[in-house]
Amino acid sequence: MELKTLATPRVPVRYYEGGTGQPLVFLHGAGGLDLDLGFLDSLATKFHVYAPLVPGYGDSEECAELRDMLDFTLHTWDVVDRLGVKDPVLVGFSMGGMIASEMAAIAPNDISRLALIAPAGLWLDDHPVADFFSMMPYELPKYLFHDAVAGAKAFQAAGDMSDPKFLQAFLVQNARQLGAAGKILFPIPERGLSSRLYRIKARTLVIWGESDKLIPPVYAKAFQRAIPRADVVMIPEAGHVVPFEKPAEVISAIARLQ
Amino acid sequence: MRFTWFNLMPWPYLPADFREKNHSVWVDINSRLFDPAKSHEVYNTYLDLLEYAGKLGFDGIGVNEHHQNAYGLMPSPNLIAASLARRTDDVALVVLGASIALYNPPLRVAEEFAMLDCISGGRLVAGFPVGTSMDTNYCYGTIPGLTREKYNEAHDLIKRAWAEKDPFAFNGRYTKLRYVNPWPRPIQQPHPPIHIPGGGSVETFDFCIDNTYSYSYLSFGGYIRGKALMQGYWDRVAERKAPDTSPYRAGFAQTICVAETDAEAERLYKQHVSYFYNRCLHVYPGFADAPGYRTIKTIQKGILSQYAPLTMFQELPWKELVENGSVIAGSPETVRQRMEDLIKSLHVGNIFCLMQIGDMPADKCMYSTRLFAEKVLPKLRNMFPEYDNDQRFWCKPLPKRAVAGNLPAESQVESLAGVDA
Numbered sequence A: 001m002e003l004k005t006l007a008t009p010r011v012p013v014r015y016y017e018g019g020t021g022q023p024l025v026f027l028h029g030a031g032g033l034d035l036d037l038g039f040l041d042s043l044a045t046k047f048h049v050y051a052p053l054v055p056g057y058g059d060s061e062e063c064a065e066l067r068d069m070l071d072f073t074l075h076t077w078d079v080v081d082r083l084g085v086k087d088p089v090l091v092g093f094s095m096g097g098m099i100a101s102e103m104a105a106i107a108p109n110d111i112s113r114l115a116l117i118a119p120a121g122l123w124l125d126d127h128p129v130a131d132f133f134s135m136m137p138y139e140l141p142k143y144l145f146h147d148a149v150a151g152a153k154a155f156q157a158a159g160d161m162s163d164p165k166f167l168q169a170f171l172v173q174n175a176r177q178l179g180a181a182g183k184i185l186f187p188i189p190e191r192g193l194s195s196r197l198y199r200i201k202a203r204t205l206v207i208w209g210e211s212d213k214l215i216p217p218v219y220a221k222a223f224q225r226a227i228p229r230a231d232v233v234m235i236p237e238a239g240h241v242v243p244f245e246k247p248a249e250v251i252s253a254i255a256r257l258q
Numbered sequence B: 001m002r003f004t005w006f007n008l009m010p011w012p013y014l015p016a017d018f019r020e021k022n023h024s025v026w027v028d029i030n031s032r033l034f035d036p037a038k039s040h041e042v043y044n045t046y047l048d049l050l051e052y053a054g055k056l057g058f059d060g061i062g063v064n065e066h067h068q069n070a071y072g073l074m075p076s077p078n079l080i081a082a083s084l085a086r087r088t089d090d091v092a093l094v095v096l097g098a099s100i101a102l103y104n105p106p107l108r109v110a111e112e113f114a115m116l117d118c119i120s121g122g123r124l125v126a127g128f129p130v131g132t133s134m135d136t137n138y139c140y141g142t143i144p145g146l147t148r149e150k151y152n153e154a155h156d157l158i159k160r161a162w163a164e165k166d167p168f169a170f171n172g173r174y175t176k177l178r179y180v181n182p183w184p185r186p187i188q189q190p191h192p193p194i195h196i197p198g199g200g201s202v203e204t205f206d207f208c209i210d211n212t213y214s215y216s217y218l219s220f221g222g223y224i225r226g227k228a229l230m231q232g233y234w235d236r237v238a239e240r241k242a243p244d245t246s247p248y249r250a251g252f253a254q255t256i257c258v259a260e261t262d263a264e265a266e267r268l269y270k271q272h273v274s275y276f277y278n279r280c281l282h283v284y285p286g287f288a289d290a291p292g293y294r295t296i297k298t299i300q301k302g303i304l305s306q307y308a309p310l311t312m313f314q315e316l317p318w319k320e321l322v323e324n325g326s327v328i329a330g331s332p333e334t335v336r337q338r339m340e341d342l343i344k345s346l347h348v349g350n351i352f353c354l355m356q357i358g359d360m361p362a363d364k365c366m367y368s369t370r371l372f373a374e375k376v377l378p379k380l381r382n383m384f385p386e387y388d389n390d391q392r393f394w395c396k397p398l399p400k401r402a403v404a405g406n407l408p409a410e411s412q413v414e415s416l417a418g419v420d421a
Helices: A034-043 A069-083 A095-106 A137-144 A148-158 A164-185 A218-226 A247-255 B036-055 B077-087 B107-120 B133-139 B144-163 B202-211 B222-239 B262-280 B296-301 B307-312 B318-323 B332-346 B362-380 B410-414
Strands: A002-006 A013-018 A023-027 A048-052 A089-093 A113-117 A203-209 A230-235 B002-006 B060-063 B092-095 B124-127 B168-171 B176-180 B194-198 B214-217 B250-258 B327-330 B350-354
Touching: A002 A069, A013 A034, A013 A069, A023 A034, A023 A069, A023 A095, A034 A048, A034 A247, A048 A069, A069 A095, A069 A164, A089 A095, A095 A113, A095 A164, A113 A247, A137 A148, A164 B144, A164 B296, A203 A218, A203 A247, A218 A230, A230 A247, B002 B036, B002 B092, B002 B362, B036 B060, B036 B077, B036 B362, B060 B077, B077 B092, B077 B107, B092 B107, B107 B124, B107 B144, B133 B144, B144 B168, B144 B176, B194 B202, B202 B214, B202 B222, B202 B296, B214 B222, B214 B350, B222 B250, B222 B327, B222 B332, B250 B262, B250 B332, B250 B362, B262 B318, B262 B327, B262 B362, B318 B327, B327 B332, B332 B350, B332 B362
Parallel strands: A023 A048, A023 A089, A089 A113, A113 A203, A203 A230, B002 B060, B002 B350, B060 B092, B092 B124, B124 B194, B194 B214, B214 B250, B250 B327, B250 B350
Antiparallel strands: A002 A013, A013 A048, B168 B176
């Protein structure tokens, strides 16, 4: 995958591109792309993958003008437009799934294939989505991973929190990334999507890790009920970060949309 | 110098094992620990203590706003200030403050502050905090990355509402009002003095400097730890070429306990100080700083939240708290020396004296407060004689003010009856 920059009406956008085949746009989750680069590499063996970063993620420029759900949705359509791809397979993970759902609902004739991987965007009072904004880094693995021990190791490999320099860099990155994500996810990751999902015309796959503790798998049914043509794929022994924990299973599910 | 006696209004009945058994004193504090019947006594005692301090020579009495917080029982500081307005007559009412971005519409603050200023005869010092992340983001749901923008808009609305004489339309992003025209208007014109409590955000420094507001650092970490932050502020005052470096451009909150001797201070107050630092400040660090609440510039300056590091200490002992300046405690002479050190080293003219500490009972609080007022405060009055005439950051009450309970005599009322007959 190659990291590139794209001009959009509001702000230059950084994106990864690689592979050949049908165009596929992947929208990342609130954690960014760090854990998913391996997954994208594999995905690029089957598709021509474009993975834009939400402004503020990674080394990309922040965009104060993106304030609400409509801003995020239209901005991401601007990105797709500038990439020059028509009717890509649209794949969104977690926060990216929320944005992808909105894009497909607002422009139902422009997206015919949609894959939502553990998407955010709905809220069930009996099954609250965990508040990851208030979590300390050491608390995250048990919500994100099926195998929390392995997950904690993957986290630690990124750097040592007791090193003040790394801690400061981490806090800056966190403020930039989750600060941007918070515009659509804080304090409750719901911005009215449930009243718009009926508009989606795309063939939709809702992919979920069976042991997701961040957004419980019960949400898969809620998405399926609200989207006219949706199938659910449950993946065993996977937590919230399904693309990281079970990349092959996720890719073969997405391949069904080809 | 301006000394404000401040009451955070902590809940005094947190159990000894609170820290071990509870997630946080703030945001998700266990509501079963609150006893409404006991709070009746607690609130009235705390109000009495504020009124008591108001009679002893303090320049102001101070209240602030917290939500879902066991060390701050004032979700509405204006309610407390309103009751104080009626029961005091010459002390400033320092509301530090009302979190303007949390009111919908924020015009409510313009109205309530104007009411307080009118009822008190111009004794209001108005605080406009952005609010902590616990209060603003986690309790009141404001999106962290939009908090500052919302705050700035609320500020502009309130300032305009007080200044403009005719109704105007306000087309904000967060508030849209067709007819802005508050009644009443504040006595103090163009507006009551404004203090901004802050926690080290560079943007807040600049905001105060550019608007001639006083910057208040409400820390529990004490003046020694607070020095770096206040130096950052004064550096900024110089960088932005403010016309002066008046110490009244800044305020600092300090925990203070006074007794006859240093040993007596330890004997009388140690357990209450321990209650405050070890139970009340048990804030879950994940609530201290929602991502996006602080700007990148501020994080890069390395001034991080006071709550996160404090909660990592285990059982802070008295000696350490006193030595590191978290608490200024001891005989009147010890306290005077350390206060002088604080005032000079931070260059601050407004002192917020935190003297009701943790579960301190009223008698001890009165003892400490009286000793401070009589034996310490008079000796600290003259720290900045060259700025004696700087009235920009303090209230300007009406010279002649109404007195509560001053209705005509019943006999006069009765004499109205039957006059037409």
